[in-house]
Amino acid sequence: MCPYMQFIEGGRRFQCAFCSCVTEVPPHYFHYEFLATVDYCKNNKVPQPPAFIFMIDVSYNAVKSGMVGIVCQELKTLLDYLPRENPEVESNVRVGFVTYNKVLHFYNVKSTLAQPQMMVVSDVADMFVPLLDGFLVSVSESRVVIESLLDKIPEMFADTRETETVFAPVIQAGLDALKAADCAGKLFIFHTSLPIAEAPGKLKNREDKKLVGTDKEKSLFQPQVSFYGNLAKECVAQGCCVDLFLFPNQYVDVATLAVVPVSTGGSVYKYRYFQVRGRSASLNDLRRDVQKQMGFDAVMRVRTSTGIRATDFFGSFYMSNTTDVELAGLDCDKTVTVEFRHDDKLSEGDGGRSYRCCAVLYTSCNGQRRLRIHNMAVNCCAQLADLYRNCETDTIINFFTKYAYRSMLSSPTKTVRDSLVNQCAQILACYRKKTVPLILPECMKLLPVYLNCVLKSDVLHPAADTSLDDRAYLRQLVSAMDVAESHVFFYPRLLPLHKMDVETDTLPVAVRDSEERLSKGGLYLLETGLHLFLWVGANAQQELLQNVFGVPAFGQIDPQHGENQRETSLPVLDNPYSKKLRGIVESFRTQRPRYMKLLVVKQEDKLELIFKHFLVEDKNGCGGASYVDFLLSHTESVLVCVGVGGAYC
Structure with a gap:
C-alpha cells in the first residue's frame, strides 16, 4: 500500500498507482498502518533513528531568571523518558546539547571522555558544526558525561554579563548537525529575548500599538525578515522539527520567531515573566513534549471520491505544492484542517456515500519508515x-x-x-x-x-x-x-462546584459564561484550555471553604498569586470534596496539550478583571459586545x- 492511491469504481475501492493492488473501503471509517519499503525512504536508504538537540540560551536574562538552571536540572530527569514504542526497550533517540548567547557552544559528550568538552563557534554568519563524533550520542552510553555537563552549564555562565543573543544561527546549527548525522530530529530551543546581536536573522523591536486597528496592522503579524521562511524550508526538507520555549520579559517578535516552529510542525510555548517559584507550567509542558510519541519527516496526502475535492489546508506544516502536506514533525497535539469542496456530481452506485482517504508517510521514533492510512465514508x-x-x-x-x-x-x-x-x-x-x-x-x-x-x-x-x-x-x-x-x-467551561455531588463521578452541569450566573455564595471553576480559574464568592459557606482551602472564612483564603499571576496549589485535604475537586483539575489538565495553571480568584480581588474577561457572553472592558x-x-x-x-x- 502507498500514499499514491487512486479511487476507483465509485469510490468504494482504491488502487495503488505503483503496484496496482486494489483494496476495498469498509462502509464508515477505519485506519491501518504498514511498514514502508526502502522505495519510500529518502534517497532509497533506511532512515537513521531521530535525534533530539537541546539548545539553551545562556545570556544574562536567561541565567538571572533561573531558566537555565531549571531546564538543565529537568533534562537530567527526562533522559529516562525519551520516546520509545516499547517501554521495556531503551529509546533509540540520540541527544545533543548546545548553549548560546552571541556565540554558540557545542559540547562533546562522548562516553569515553572524563568530562564534557566545549567547542565555541563565534562566526555565526557562517555557521558550521565543529564536531560530529561525540555530539549526538546514546543516553545509555554517555549518561555520566551528559549529567556532568548539565550540572556545569549553570555554573559556567553564572557570572555572564552578555545580554545580546542570536536565534537563526541556532536553528541553522541544529539543522546542520542533523544533516551531518543523516537523520531527522527535533530541536528544543529555550530562548528569552529579541535576537538583536549581529547575525543572520537579526531583528528589531517593531511593536507599535499605533498600528493596531489600521490597515497596516497586518504587517505586525507577518515575519519581519524573509530569512526565517527560507530556513524553515530547509528544515522541512531534512525532517528537522523545531519546538520553541520562550521566556520573555518584553517584546521578542513571536510572529517572526514562530515561523520555523509553525512551518515544521513544531510548537511554541510562551511563559511571560518566568519565575523559578512558578515553574510548574513550563516543566510540565517540557516533560510532555519530550515524552510524547512523534513521527518525523512526514508527508500527508488527502484523496477523495468523485464529486468532492480537498481545496485548502490549515495548521502547522509546509506545502511546496497544492497536494502534499509536509511535516518535519507530527505529534498528537497537531491538527490539520482540510477544506473540501463539492463541485461535481457524486458517483452513481456509491451507496449514498462520499469517501475520503488520508495517507501519511513518516519515520517513527525507532527509525522505521511507515505508512498510516485513514479512510472515512460520509453519508450524503x-x-x-x-x-x-x-x-x-x-x-x-x-x-x-x-x-x-x-x-x-x-x-x-x-x-x-x-x-x-x-x-x-x-x-x-x-x-x-x-x-x-x-x-x-x-x-x-x-x-x-x-x-x-x-x-x-x-x-x-x-x-x-x-x-x-x-x-x-x-x-x-x-x-x-x-x-x-x-x-x-x-x-470556556464554567462549572458551579458548590453544586458538585461528591458521591458520583459526574461533573456539575456547566452554566453560561455570564456574571449574572455567578452566585456570591458559590464556587466556580472556569477552564479556557490555557488557564484554570477558581472563583470564590464573598458569601461562600464556611463548610465549603473548609473543605477546599482548609480555612473557615473568606478573608483567610490566600490566593498565592502576585503581580505575575503565580499558580495556586490547592491544599491536599482528607475529605471527599477536596479529593474530587483536585481530581477534576487533574482530569482537565490531562485533556489539554498544554499545562493549565490554576489561579484562585476571590470576589472583588484585582485578578477578577482577568477572570471576567473570559465571561464571554458579557460586554468586556475593551469594547467587546455582549x-x-x-x-x-x-x-x-x-x-x-x-x-x-x-x-x-
Whole structure:
C-alpha cells in the first residue's frame, strides 16, 4: 500500500498507482498502518533513528531568571523518558546539547571522555558544526558525561554579563548537525529575548500599538525578515522539527520567531515573566513534549471520491505544492484542517456515500519508515434541511476561525471581522430561504453566540493589556487546535462546584459564561484550555471553604498569586470534596496539550478583571459586545436571518 492511491469504481475501492493492488473501503471509517519499503525512504536508504538537540540560551536574562538552571536540572530527569514504542526497550533517540548567547557552544559528550568538552563557534554568519563524533550520542552510553555537563552549564555562565543573543544561527546549527548525522530530529530551543546581536536573522523591536486597528496592522503579524521562511524550508526538507520555549520579559517578535516552529510542525510555548517559584507550567509542558510519541519527516496526502475535492489546508506544516502536506514533525497535539469542496456530481452506485482517504508517510521514533492510512465514508443527502440538522457548529467555528486568523496576514482586522459576520449571516439566511420554519435546528442555534466569542477574542479584538506577542502567539496556537480545544478556548467551561455531588463521578452541569450566573455564595471553576480559574464568592459557606482551602472564612483564603499571576496549589485535604475537586483539575489538565495553571480568584480581588474577561457572553472592558448587544448591532445581517426564536436566548 502507498500514499499514491487512486479511487476507483465509485469510490468504494482504491488502487495503488505503483503496484496496482486494489483494496476495498469498509462502509464508515477505519485506519491501518504498514511498514514502508526502502522505495519510500529518502534517497532509497533506511532512515537513521531521530535525534533530539537541546539548545539553551545562556545570556544574562536567561541565567538571572533561573531558566537555565531549571531546564538543565529537568533534562537530567527526562533522559529516562525519551520516546520509545516499547517501554521495556531503551529509546533509540540520540541527544545533543548546545548553549548560546552571541556565540554558540557545542559540547562533546562522548562516553569515553572524563568530562564534557566545549567547542565555541563565534562566526555565526557562517555557521558550521565543529564536531560530529561525540555530539549526538546514546543516553545509555554517555549518561555520566551528559549529567556532568548539565550540572556545569549553570555554573559556567553564572557570572555572564552578555545580554545580546542570536536565534537563526541556532536553528541553522541544529539543522546542520542533523544533516551531518543523516537523520531527522527535533530541536528544543529555550530562548528569552529579541535576537538583536549581529547575525543572520537579526531583528528589531517593531511593536507599535499605533498600528493596531489600521490597515497596516497586518504587517505586525507577518515575519519581519524573509530569512526565517527560507530556513524553515530547509528544515522541512531534512525532517528537522523545531519546538520553541520562550521566556520573555518584553517584546521578542513571536510572529517572526514562530515561523520555523509553525512551518515544521513544531510548537511554541510562551511563559511571560518566568519565575523559578512558578515553574510548574513550563516543566510540565517540557516533560510532555519530550515524552510524547512523534513521527518525523512526514508527508500527508488527502484523496477523495468523485464529486468532492480537498481545496485548502490549515495548521502547522509546509506545502511546496497544492497536494502534499509536509511535516518535519507530527505529534498528537497537531491538527490539520482540510477544506473540501463539492463541485461535481457524486458517483452513481456509491451507496449514498462520499469517501475520503488520508495517507501519511513518516519515520517513527525507532527509525522505521511507515505508512498510516485513514479512510472515512460520509453519508450524503439531497435536502438542505437534512444538511443543517446534521452539521456541527463547533467544527464550523473551528474552520471559520482558522480561515479568519490566516486572513489577518493579508487583510485589515476590520475586514476579517466583517467577513466572519457575513459568512455567518449567509449560512443562516440560506437556511431561512430554503426551508419553511424560521427557527434554526438545535445544532445551529449556538452559531451566533460562538461567532461573537471569536470576534471578541484577543486576536481579533485585543484587550488593552494584550501585547502584540500574545496576539501572535494565540494566533498560531489556534491554527493547530482541534475542535474540542477551540470550543473551550472560545467558550470556556464554567462549572458551579458548590453544586458538585461528591458521591458520583459526574461533573456539575456547566452554566453560561455570564456574571449574572455567578452566585456570591458559590464556587466556580472556569477552564479556557490555557488557564484554570477558581472563583470564590464573598458569601461562600464556611463548610465549603473548609473543605477546599482548609480555612473557615473568606478573608483567610490566600490566593498565592502576585503581580505575575503565580499558580495556586490547592491544599491536599482528607475529605471527599477536596479529593474530587483536585481530581477534576487533574482530569482537565490531562485533556489539554498544554499545562493549565490554576489561579484562585476571590470576589472583588484585582485578578477578577482577568477572570471576567473570559465571561464571554458579557460586554468586556475593551469594547467587546455582549451577546445581546451583538445581535442588536447586527440586526440586519444576523438577527433577521435567525428569525423569531432562533437566537440563543
